[in-house]
Amino acid sequence: EPEVTQTPSHQVTQMGQEVILRCVPISNHLYFYWYRQILGQKVEFLVSFYNNEISEKSEIFDDQFSVERPDGSNFTLKIRSTKLEDSAMYFCASSEEGQGNSPLHFGNGTRLTVT
Amino acid sequence: GNSVTQMEGPVTLSEEAFLTINCTYTATGYPSLFWYVQYPGEGLQLLLKATKADDKGSNKGFEATYRKETTSFHLEKGSVQVSDSAVYFCALRGYNFNKFYFGSGTKLNVKP
Numbered sequence: 250e251p252e253v254t255q256t257p258s259h260q261v262t263q264m265g266q267e268v269i270l271r272c273v274p275i276s277n278h279l280y281f282y283w284y285r286q287i288l289g290q291k292v293e294f295l296v297s298f299y300n301n302e303i304s305e306k307s308e309i310f311d312d313q314f315s316v317e318r319p320d321g322s323n324f325t326l327k328i329r330s331t332k333l334e335d336s337a338m339y340f341c342a343s344s345e346e347g348q349g350n351s352p353l354h355f356g357n358g359t360r361l362t363v364t
Numbered sequence: 365g366n367s368v369t370q371m372e373g374p375v376t377l378s379e380e381a382f383l384t385i386n387c388t389y390t391a392t393g394y395p396s397l398f399w400y401v402q403y404p405g406e407g408l409q410l411l412l413k414a415t416k417a418d419d420k421g422s423n424k425g426f427e428a429t430y431r432k433e434t435t436s437f438h439l440e441k442g443s444v445q446v447s448d449s450a451v452y453f454c455a456l457r458g459y460n461f462n463k464f465y466f467g468s469g470t471k472l473n474v475k476p
Binding site: 280282297347349352356 | 398400405406407408409410413415453457458462463464465466467468469
């Protein structure tokens, strides 16, 4: 069964550094998402992406965050200058359709630790 | 607005016990409803879904019925196993909107 893959599985970085989290969505999916989960807490929406542009973003997704689909397979999340509170598990997801009953398919996540 | 409320955990059960995890929702229009499961160290996996009122989603012995009159989608399983220990998330997605709304998750611990 096709799956969403994320790399790296764990990233440690110092406060103020830039990080790029990488994802390969399922190949025939058109809608891409980033969610994050601070340890033991709720799954929070960050951003959705379709047709090479952001379709929706949350308040968390400020100017320090950006997303990109640099080629036909990768989908990346960049945090420009990391803060301690960015430490979380970041999940990429993709969906065949952009609404209704089409489910999200999640990757296994990247654990980001900011020191 | 749109939101999902789940019962707080953790829920601790003995093997073969009956499981119910409550989920209620608020939504505009007619959302689709989902249950996801997260095993330790892994991402969220779709467990089951229901797309309209009175639909029953089922998978791996779990089931949930879309109840429009009570705006609920409670997860049930007749006989839990140790391997069911995980965090369970209820979620909704609207007919005409993109974003999924997740509940806060309910941790299930099943003891042998």
